[in-house]
Amino acid sequence: MTPILWIFCVIVVIIQFADNATSSTCADFDDTTHRYNIALNDWKTLLNEQIGNSRSYCDAKPNSRPRVRRDLSKWTDVEFDKLVDAMFVMRNTAMKRGQELYGDSFRSYGYLVAKHVIASTDTRGDQGHYGSHFIMWHKAFILEFENSLLAIDQSLDAMPYIDYTNPDALADAFRPERFGNRVALQGLTGKFENWTLLPMSSQIWSSVYVPYLNDTSTVSYSGDVVHDLFLSESNSYSSDKLIRYDNTVTVYDTDTNPEYYIACVSQSSYENWFRCGDFGLQFPHALHPIVHYFMAGNTHPTHTSPGLDTAASPTDPTFMFAHANIERNFAMWQSYNTNLRYDNWTYPSTGFACYLPTTKESKAHYVRKDYYYGIGFEDKISSAFGFTDRQLGVSAHKNPDELWTNADVMCYLDLYDGTAPHTYDTYAYRLLPSKHPLDKNR
Numbered sequence: 232m233t234p235i236l237w238i239f240c241v242i243v244v245i246i247q248f249a250d251n252a253t254s255s256t257c258a259d260f261d262d263t264t265h266r267y268n269i270a271l272n273d274w275k276t277l278l279n280e281q282i283g284n285s286r287s288y289c290d291a292k293p294n295s296r297p298r299v300r301r302d303l304s305k306w307t308d309v310e311f312d313k314l315v316d317a318m319f320v321m322r323n324t325a326m327k328r329g330q331e332l333y334g335d336s337f338r339s340y341g342y343l344v345a346k347h348v349i350a351s352t353d354t355r356g357d358q359g360h361y362g363s364h365f366i367m368w369h370k371a372f373i374l375e376f377e378n379s380l381l382a383i384d385q386s387l388d389a390m391p392y393i394d395y396t397n398p399d400a401l402a403d404a405f406r407p408e409r410f411g412n413r414v415a416l417q418g419l420t421g422k423f424e425n426w427t428l429l430p431m432s433s434q435i436w437s438s439v440y441v442p443y444l445n446d447t448s449t450v451s452y453s454g455d456v457v458h459d460l461f462l463s464e465s466n467s468y469s470s471d472k473l474i475r476y477d478n479t480v481t482v483y484d485t486d487t488n489p490e491y492y493i494a495c496v497s498q499s500s501y502e503n504w505f506r507c508g509d510f511g512l513q514f515p516h517a518l519h520p521i522v523h524y525f526m527a528g529n530t531h532p533t534h535t536s537p538g539l540d541t542a543a544s545p546t547d548p549t550f551m552f553a554h555a556n557i558e559r560n561f562a563m564w565q566s567y568n569t570n571l572r573y574d575n576w577t578y579p580s581t582g583f584a585c586y587l588p589t590t591k592e593s594k595a596h597y598v599r600k601d602y603y604y605g606i607g608f609e610d611k612i613s614s615a616f617g618f619t620d621r622q623l624g625v626s627a628h629k630n631p632d633e634l635w636t637n638a639d640v641m642c643y644l645d646l647y648d649g650t651a652p653h654t655y656d657t658y659a660y661r662l663l664p665s666k667h668p669l670d671k672n673r
């Protein structure tokens with residue numbers, strides 16, 4: 232059988248599995264029929280479609296020279312070393328000093344972890360995960376990180392992504408010369424062996440991080456009083472060494488699966504793309520959870536470590552590049568569903584969110600949660616510690632300090648219409664033509 236046929240058969244099995252789902256949970260796919268089947272065959276046609284009129288809610292212009300985020304496995308060792316150096320500068324330089332040296336786009340690594348912690352622990356409900364706002368928040372977040380990298384070393388051009396659909400690219404990323412071997416409960420090795428957890432205390436929190444917040448009224452984090460490390464307070468881990476997820480004590484294996492990656496692309500609504508990518512019947516293989524099993528940042532029933540701490544998970548040096556790969560999938564989804572761009576890509580005006588599971592068994596069946604501020608299309612995204620034009624290096628508002636909404640991210644950081652400062656070298660490993668759909672219009 233050819234690889235394409237093989238993938239097709241696997242996908243058919245997935246559909247049959249999906250058909251057995253119970254209804255009214257966030258994990259159901261309500262439109263699985265046919266979508267998977269035509270996905271692979273129609274790729275070329277869909278991606279060669281001409282770009283039509285611009286979207287009604289959005290006046291952003293395409294960026295004629297987007298920087299290109301490339302597959303990390305195509306990076307040379309010299310390029311990667313420059314990336315590592317820039318990350319250590321972020322890790323070891325305070326905001327004020329860094330901005331004096333590298334300009335306004337500099338961000339300390341601690342600032343970024345703080346931004347993720349604040350979004351994750353907002354008292355209104357998670358402002359960065361488990362719903363419609365997930366990919367919008369993370370698109371903005373990794374861009375702010377990338378802007379800082381480029382402020383430190385412009386020759387980097389753009390950040391890379393780790394292609395979790397490609398076993399060779401994964402093996403390449405997790406070796407000593409790159410992010411270090413991925414050995415359960417072992418510390419990071421190689422270039423990142425000294426990439427320790429950041430210090431934290433209520434005093435550090437209030438003096439270093441609180442000044443950056445836009446509003447403290449919905450903030451629940453107050454600095455770690457348990458172990459003086461930048462972890463969630465509920466985390467009982469006490470060493471500053473970052474360790475990888477313990478994949479020996481889970482019922483799930485942690486293999487990636489290219490078919491699941493592609494399955495999300497063929498979902499026919501924004502909500503179903505999210506469900507497929509974050510929960511879904513393939514959990515934990517879904518494209519978002521799987522990357523956390525490779526890094527510091529997931530919950531586990533019996534283990535507590537930096538690696539099992541969702542809020543502080545950007546501490547793992549693979550975080551940014553793993554989430555770039557999810558944004559790439561979202562862009563592929565857009566390319567597959569071009570008709571939806573006139574409909575705000577079906578992002579509902581009130582957004583949507585899902586409850587966290589309480590047991591392993593329920594992980595595939597998150598339930599829908601009511602609207603809360605931050606998830607709606609026009610809501611300021613994570614307004615306790617938001618994103619602004621100045622932070623993202625993109626002119627969207629008259630006032631460059633105005634906080635962005637989810638709609639702003641969709642408009643101004645769009646990959647399909649090319650309004651973002653960046654794009655990806657290819658939307659999908661092996662399964663798609665290598666050209667960006669916009670290439671021929673440039």
Ligand SMILES: *[C@@H]1O[C@H](CO)[C@@H](O)[C@H](O)[C@H]1NC(C)=O
Pocket residue numbers: 421422423424425
């Ligand atoms: C980590 O720190 C130790 C002690 O300072 C040093 O000997 C070692 O070379 C460092 N590792 C890397 C990869 O820089």
Ligand SMILES: *[C@@H]1O[C@H](CO)[C@@H](O)[C@H](O)[C@H]1NC(C)=O
Pocket residue numbers: 442443444445617619621632633634
């Ligand atoms: C939000 O906080 C950022 C970072 O401190 C700041 O630059 C921006 O002006 C603030 N915006 C608002 C509306 O408070």
Ligand SMILES: *[C@@H]1O[C@H](CO)[C@@H](O)[C@H](O)[C@H]1NC(C)=O
Pocket residue numbers: 288573574575580608609638
């Ligand atoms: C798209 O979003 C805009 C801005 O929130 C809204 O005015 C418009 O009605 C939305 N369009 C659709 C088709 O939902």
